[in-house]
Amino acid sequence: LVSTFMSIANIDTVRGISSYESGLIYIIFKDGVNLYWARDRVLEQLNRVNNLPKDAKVEIGSDSTSIGWAYQYALSSDSKNLSDLKVLQDF
Secondary structure (H helix, E strand, C coil): CHHHHCCCCCEEEEEEEECCCCEEEEEEECCCCCHHHHHHHHHHHHHHCCCCCCCCCCCCCCCCCCCCCCCCCCCCCCCCCHHHHHHHHHC
């Protein structure tokens, strides 16, 4: 699915995360892309996928979902270990 979505125009990043029971795909569009245009392109690509298992449940998040990223950061340090960074993260 990730490679299928990478063919959509105006994509900045496609990230796939999977576990035993589920998988999530985050599609990040370039700034300024119309939300409804982007959703239509994703739905078009989903409809083209024909090799999913019969019982697969595929759904697209609502346009008012709270899982969208508004802020992203990384903690790194040459002098602090991972435990110290974890304390900073939790604080």
